[in-house]
Each structure stands twice: as C-alpha cells, then as structure tokens.
Amino acid sequence: MGAQWKAKHRAAAADAKGKLFTRLTKEIMIAARNGADPDMNPRLRLAIDAAKKQSMPRDTLERAVKKGSGQLDGAVTYEKVVYEGFAPHQVPVIVECMTDNVNRTISNIRVLFRKGQLGSSGSVSWDFDHVGLIEAVASGADSDIELAAIEAGAQDFEQGDDGEALFITDMTDLDAVSKALPEFGFAVESAKIGYRPKNPMRLEGDALAEVEAFLAAIDDDDDVHELYVGLA
Incomplete structure (x- = not known):
C-alpha cells in the first residue's frame, strides 16, 4: 500500500491536532472559492466532512468557509x-x-x-496515477471489501489491518463512491484527489x-x- 496512506508522521507529533486543523482549514478555504454551499460544491462537502471527523470546532469551520468564499474582509488567499x-x-x-x-x-x-x-x-x-483516494473502515465483520468496491463504483481497493480499506476511484467518481460506500458496510474516514504510485x-x-x-x-x-x- 502507498506510504502516503500508512505513514502517520503528523499523528505522532505533540502538536499534530493544530497542524491538522491548519491543513483542513486551508482545504476548506480553497474549496469554498467555488461556492459556500456544500450541497452544490462536492469538494467543499468532502473538506467539511473531513474537518468534522477531526472534531474541528463549528465556529472555526464556518469562519474558514466564509473566508474562502469571500464573505469576510481581509481573508488570506491560499x-x-x-x-x-x-x-x-x-x-x-x-x-x-x-x-x-x-x-x-x-x-x-x-x-x-x-x-x-x-x-x-x-x-x-x-510514475503516479492521479485518482480519487477514499480511506474507510469496515462497519462490521461481514463487510465485503470487494463487493463494496464493485457496487459503489470504485476502480480498485487495498485491504488494510483492522477493517481499514483504501478505495481507488476515477477523480470524477470520488464524491459518488464516497456517498455509496456506507450502504455496503464501509464508513468513510477521508476522501480526496491524490496520487497513487504505479511502481x-x-x-x-x-x-x-x-x-x-x-x-x-x-x-x-x-x-x-x-x-x-x-x-x-
């Protein structure tokens, strides 16, 4: 499996949460340039979901959306x-x-x-494929990763430890597959466009x-x- 999925360097650092929030905030701000409504902006919805999974405070999240969408003066442009x-x-x-x-x-x-x-x-x-990468965890012992990948529309998958899974999608299918996976026994932890090494x-x-x-x-x-x- 790709080292980008397995390696958790920032999680080991004492200030990991603060750095993670900074990175999530930047992603939200950039995504919000295309609209502040997550229902109409899939990238923003995925960024907000990722922030909520990390327990980002609501006011921090909402401020990031407003800054990115130009609703606040003096917003930093990333x-x-x-x-x-x-x-x-x-x-x-x-x-x-x-x-x-x-x-x-x-x-x-x-x-x-x-x-x-x-x-x-x-x-x-x-030497990399530019794809959608979805990290998920099996909801139960009977969750079938291969069936979930087929039914949800993923291109490929990788089985991890303790029910962890990585689903690979076309970039354009990332949002749809993320929404579908819970129906087939996998809770989505994160979803993003990224790179997967070919060799x-x-x-x-x-x-x-x-x-x-x-x-x-x-x-x-x-x-x-x-x-x-x-x-x-």
Missing part, C-alpha cells in the same frame, strides 16, 4: 503548488502545498530537498529509516498539505 522530486535512494515524491507566499514555500522546499533531489514538473508524476519501491533497514526521516521533515513544514511517496 494557492496550491505542487513540487516533484526524489527522496534518498531515488524514491519518487510529490509534495502538494497550500501557501499564501510561494517564494517562502519554494525556498523551504529547496532546503528540505537537499538530501534528495528536487525535480521539475512532470519529473516523477508520470512502488521496497526499502528496508537504514535505507528505509533515511527516507522516512526525509519525509517526516517535509511533512512537518507548515505549507505542506499532502505528501505522496512511491514506497510499498
């Missing part, structure tokens, strides 16, 4: 920027950032990639530890929103 490159041992990496200062972000990314190799646009994305690498021992340390440093940057890695 821009999505994507960087590609290699971690140590030539492991491909895609870094999605949400930033209000692109110059600051690229400066930080260059420093963080000193132990790897920062590439140009397209240098590694060809994930396997590392062990010191090599794996070196790559994980590199990724943890990148993930710790405040502007980094999502991190996708070509590791099995």
Whole structure:
C-alpha cells in the first residue's frame, strides 16, 4: 500500500491536532472559492466532512468557509503548488502545498530537498496515477471489501489491518463512491484527489529509516498539505 496512506508522521507529533486543523482549514478555504454551499460544491462537502471527523470546532469551520468564499474582509488567499522530486535512494515524491507566499514555500522546499533531489514538473508524476483516494473502515465483520468496491463504483481497493480499506476511484467518481460506500458496510474516514504510485519501491533497514526521516521533515513544514511517496 502507498506510504502516503500508512505513514502517520503528523499523528505522532505533540502538536499534530493544530497542524491538522491548519491543513483542513486551508482545504476548506480553497474549496469554498467555488461556492459556500456544500450541497452544490462536492469538494467543499468532502473538506467539511473531513474537518468534522477531526472534531474541528463549528465556529472555526464556518469562519474558514466564509473566508474562502469571500464573505469576510481581509481573508488570506491560499494557492496550491505542487513540487516533484526524489527522496534518498531515488524514491519518487510529490509534495502538494497550500501557501499564501510561494517564494517562502519554494525556498523551504529547496532546503528540505537537499538530501534528495528536487525535480521539475512532470519529473516523477508520470510514475503516479492521479485518482480519487477514499480511506474507510469496515462497519462490521461481514463487510465485503470487494463487493463494496464493485457496487459503489470504485476502480480498485487495498485491504488494510483492522477493517481499514483504501478505495481507488476515477477523480470524477470520488464524491459518488464516497456517498455509496456506507450502504455496503464501509464508513468513510477521508476522501480526496491524490496520487497513487504505479511502481512502488521496497526499502528496508537504514535505507528505509533515511527516507522516512526525509519525509517526516517535509511533512512537518507548515505549507505542506499532502505528501505522496512511491514506497510499498
């Protein structure tokens, strides 16, 4: 399974909740640019659902929607920027950032990639599929992941531990599959458009530890929103 799903670096940090809220807030604000009504804006609905699952306070959530949709004065404008490159041992990496200062972000990314190799646009994305990624948990012992994937309209799935599952969809089907999965025994934990490695690498021992340390440093940057890695 993709390291972007298994690795939970931020969950191990003492300030993980605050960082998670910051990232969720940015996603809500960007999604709200296309409208403040979640019923008419699937991306906003998914972002709000993700925030609610993390127990984001209602006033924080509502303020993020208003800022993003232009209902409040002085709102910060965030821009999505994507960087590609290699971690140590030539492991491909895609870094999605949400930033209000692109110059600051690229400066930080260059420093963080000193132990790897920062590439140009397209240098590694060809080795990833751009898809919908839905993390879900089986609602009961009799939940059938293969049946759920077929019936809900997912392209593929990966079975995790303790009832965890990853459903892969076409980007355009993400919202529909997310809505359908609960009918077939899977509670959706998160749903997003992301990247899935086509040819994930396997590392062990010191090599794996070196790559994980590199990724943890990148993930710790405040502007980094999502991190996708070509590791099995």
